[in-house]
Amino acid sequence: MYYYDKKKVGCIMENQIGIAKIKGKKITIGGNKEVIRAINELSRFGLITFSRQIKFKSTEYTVCFFKPTIDMRNMYNLGNELLVVSCWDGMNDFKSRMKDFIDYMLVTNNEFKNRLDKVTCFVVDGDENVVKKVKADRIENPDARLIVPFSVGELIKGFDKDKLSNRMREFLYEKDLFGIAVPLKNDTLFFGKDRTNIISELYAMYKQGEEGGLFGLRRIGKTSILNLLKLRIAEADGVAIYIDCSGCHHFRWYELLKNIIKRIIKEYSEEKSQNGNVVLKEVWNREISEQRYNEKNAVDSFTDDIKLLYEMFGKKRILLILDEIESIGYSTSPSKWWKDENDALYFWQAIRALIQTNDEYMSFVVAGVNPMCVEIQSINNIDNPIFGMINPIYTSLFEYEDIKNMVSSIGGRLGISFEDSVYAKMMEDYGGHPFLIRQVCSQINRDLNARKVIRPTKISIYSYNLKCDEYRQGMTSVIEQILGVITNYYPSEFELLKKLALDGRNAFKKELALGEKGIQHLVGYCIIKKVDGEYFIRIKSIEEYIKNKFVYDSTLNKQKDKRARINIRRDSIEEKLRSIILFSLQSKYGRKAKEQLISIVDKTTTDVTQKTKMLNAPSLKSAIEELYLSQIKIVMEKDWKSYSMIFPDKSKFEAYMDILNRSRTVGAHTRSVSSDDEILYGVAFEFFENSLIEY
Numbered sequence: 001m002y003y004y005d006k007k008k009v010g011c012i013m014e015n016q017i018g019i020a021k022i023k024g025k026k027i028t029i030g031g032n033k034e035v036i037r038a039i040n041e042l043s044r045f046g047l048i049t050f051s052r053q054i055k056f057k058s059t060e061y062t063v064c065f066f067k068p069t070i071d072m073r074n075m076y077n078l079g080n081e082l083l084v085v086s087c088w089d090g091m092n093d094f095k096s097r098m099k100d101f102i103d104y105m106l107v108t109n110n111e112f113k114n115r116l117d118k119v120t121c122f123v124v125d126g127d128e129n130v131v132k133k134v135k136a137d138r139i140e141n142p143d144a145r146l147i148v149p150f151s152v153g154e155l156i157k158g159f160d161k162d163k164l165s166n167r168m169r170e171f172l173y174e175k176d177l178f179g180i181a182v183p184l185k186n187d188t189l190f191f192g193k194d195r196t197n198i199i200s201e202l203y204a205m206y207k208q209g210e211e212g213g214l215f216g217l218r219r220i221g222k223t224s225i226l227n228l229l230k231l232r233i234a235e236a237d238g239v240a241i242y243i244d245c246s247g248c249h250h251f252r253w254y255e256l257l258k259n260i261i262k263r264i265i266k267e268y269s270e271e272k273s274q275n276g277n278v279v280l281k282e283v284w285n286r287e288i289s290e291q292r293y294n295e296k297n298a299v300d301s302f303t304d305d306i307k308l309l310y311e312m313f314g315k316k317r318i319l320l321i322l323d324e325i326e327s328i329g330y331s332t333s334p335s336k337w338w339k340d341e342n343d344a345l346y347f348w349q350a351i352r353a354l355i356q357t358n359d360e361y362m363s364f365v366v367a368g369v370n371p372m373c374v375e376i377q378s379i380n381n382i383d384n385p386i387f388g389m390i391n392p393i394y395t396s397l398f399e400y401e402d403i404k405n406m407v408s409s410i411g412g413r414l415g416i417s418f419e420d421s422v423y424a425k426m427m428e429d430y431g432g433h434p435f436l437i438r439q440v441c442s443q444i445n446r447d448l449n450a451r452k453v454i455r456p457t458k459i460s461i462y463s464y465n466l467k468c469d470e471y472r473q474g475m476t477s478v479i480e481q482i483l484g485v486i487t488n489y490y491p492s493e494f495e496l497l498k499k500l501a502l503d504g505r506n507a508f509k510k511e512l513a514l515g516e517k518g519i520q521h522l523v524g525y526c527i528i529k530k531v532d533g534e535y536f537i538r539i540k541s542i543e544e545y546i547k548n549k550f551v552y553d554s555t556l557n558k559q560k561d562k563r564a565r566i567n568i569r570r571d572s573i574e575e576k577l578r579s580i581i582l583f584s585l586q587s588k589y590g591r592k593a594k595e596q597l598i599s600i601v602d603k604t605t606t607d608v609t610q611k612t613k614m615l616n617a618p619s620l621k622s623a624i625e626e627l628y629l630s631q632i633k634i635v636m637e638k639d640w641k642s643y644s645m646i647f648p649d650k651s652k653f654e655a656y657m658d659i660l661n662r663s664r665t666v667g668a669h670t671r672s673v674s675s676d677d678e679i680l681y682g683v684a685f686e687f688f689e690n691s692l693i694e695y
Helices: 006-014 033-045 070-076 090-108 130-140 152-157 161-173 193-208 222-235 253-268 298-312 343-357 400-413 420-430 434-450 461-474 476-489 491-503 505-511 515-524 540-549 559-601 610-616 620-625 629-638 650-667 675-691
Strands: 046-056 059-068 082-087 120-125 146-151 212-215 239-244 318-323 362-368 416-418 457-459 528-531 534-537
Touching (some): 033 046, 033 059, 033 120, 033 152, 059 070, 059 090, 090 222, 120 130, 120 152, 130 161, 146 152, 146 161, 193 212, 193 222, 193 362, 212 222, 222 239, 222 362, 239 253, 298 318, 298 343, 400 416, 400 420, 416 434, 420 434, 420 461, 420 540, 434 476, 476 515, 491 505, 491 540, 505 534, 559 629, 559 650, 559 675, 629 650, 650 675
Parallel strands (some): 082 120, 120 146, 239 318, 318 362
Antiparallel strands (some): 059 082, 528 534
């Protein structure tokens, strides 16, 4: 009796090698004899399932699809089939043509893109230095594409399994895909179900002639979403222009309108793979001069030019994507004509006038960290043209499944897997912020490289917990950048965030006099979340940062706690002041430093035993420990030049030193600590803590 083992047969099919056959005949491999021989050698490690000659930008490429064996696929987390691009001299135009062609095959070309691995591909080229050139380009242009290069010559000479394994490890495991910090330009490493929905929502708005707004925290992935929106529009033969406004605030409003027209013409005057098949149907002959785009004529000229472009594109609506919108926003721009004057008003009046004339011509999407441009009702007492015109979409944080999908997918490419509990811990620590999580994983990857751990390897929850505090500390600068949006633009909401972190939920809810409107941006940015009527900070690393940085800002009710905090802060400041005095005296007087110190403070205290104690002190440090706080002030004033770099304002130093000294009375239980005391001492303490932060 014959038994059909599906699992065994499936495994055999997955491990086929050689050249695929159609109706019993091997498929034809294109290219010259050497390229054909090289592809045949490559087929010893997998199955060549497809081959075709494709001409792109006047260069002809041999395209093959390589189906890796199941072991190879599992080892490097590869897709079902890999793109193999072959050319005899493709490295001569590697950056300008071959990489564009690879993007065309994996991103733009709808015939193949869903069939092939989006991240990894092979390049087989006649250039003997192909490996060096790809490696150099990888350093110069870090992106999400993993290109594994082979020269035709080395494949023909013989390429065994060990050589292939080493090459794969060199170009897959050694590239830190987690550490890529630039916005994505395709969906190669794009994750997050909600983000895909945002792209669809913005695309639908574009198709309907509606305006959109996308906002979110720093490093949350807004620009990647916009890039993929532009790509989606290109695939549908639409027209979209992306403008980073951080480089536009030096323009006046009428100059920016002119620049937008120029950018559209330049980008669509020649065929580019990222623009799909859409190009201007004829040469642009209309003059774009300063005369047409001055303050008087700019609005009419812009309207006329957009109408003409609309016709030249075959009546396709133009989507204007304005990223980093706060750079040209009223009250948020770094340039005075946008920030304080009326450039934002005139710019948006021009855009709105055009759209109201005919929404078929153009629509727009604004994006940035700050939605204030659509929230303020007026600009210099004149109605804001886009107030209420847009319902902002906030870029949300990842959920658990998104984190698991992202980390496991990228990690698999690098030979790293994770226990499920690690994903949950990352969710807890970083609240689903994708950039923070990728940076932590990047550090894990670097640690593995430093320890020369053999891959594939698995990260346990134990090993993650051992270093999670170190990882969190490494994220401090990014967390400060993220919180900068709140502190700079919404300080009252930041104070509420501090209240929640430092004083707890009950104290926080008492402060919500305006209801959720008072924390609308904290909620929108997903920093705060409400569950069953209770608020909590979603990103634990942000909560820990606030607790550490503003440790002295929490509200205390008991006198003993208030005194304890005063004593702790004052003692810490005193210790630092004694340290800088020690360094200064040693540097200036050397062995005679103790003698000089005793001379400076002689007869400055009623303590008759102090001088003897200082003379008998075994070291300068011990002698300095005998000083009273008032004497520390005297020592520093005697040699003010040595300390003026730390405390540029001498009058403030003197005043706050007196307050510092007076704080001893409340710390010593001689009287109760009033609210005024807390404020006064807090100001003095903060002055010294900020000045001595490096000590």
